[in-house]
Amino acid sequence: MGDVPQAAFTCGTDFGTQKCPFCSNETFRELYMPYYKKINKWIHANTSWKTFKHSCGSIKALIPELIECGFDILNPVQWTAENMDPRELKREFGKDIVFWGGGVDTQKTFAFGKAEQVREEVLEMCRIFSEGGGFVFNTIHNIQAMTPVENVVAMIDAVKEFNRII
Secondary structure (H helix, E strand, O other): OOOOOOEEEEEOOOOEOOOOEOOOHHHHHHHOHHHHHHHHHHHHHHOOOEEEEEOOOOOHHHHHHHHHOOOOEEEOOOOOOOOOOHHHHHHHHOOOOEEEOOOOOOOOHHHHOOHHHHHHHHHHHHHHHHOOOOEEOOOOOOOOOOOOHHHHHHHHHHHHHHHHHO
């Protein structure tokens, strides 16, 4: 495929729950890290692609290991999970990994909030995560069934508004 792809989705294993990682850093290093390092190293040595890691949940404690594994992109950014403050994530890891997602809370605000709440949250998350680059807008996760159409429109309009601001 040459240089047509820009990123390779290498793994979709979730490592977090709503409250904490589901494994210790030691377990991650022993069971997962050697394989992640190997695939990321090969991709980086043989292509121009970035590597993309999916993991939901409270994974702040594991982000340094994900970076050490060679991942370039983290998706989603579930800042609604415990210990996942978006400002702290951006400050601590924003120079080392791209945050792809985290633009709006799909479990609460997006699904059950009002359009103005969605707009405000989208603008705030864009301000936080885009500072200095390294952010691709996306929701925290999939759009839930019964999410009001006006909230989807509010999200899209807020992203457009933010892009006019910067």
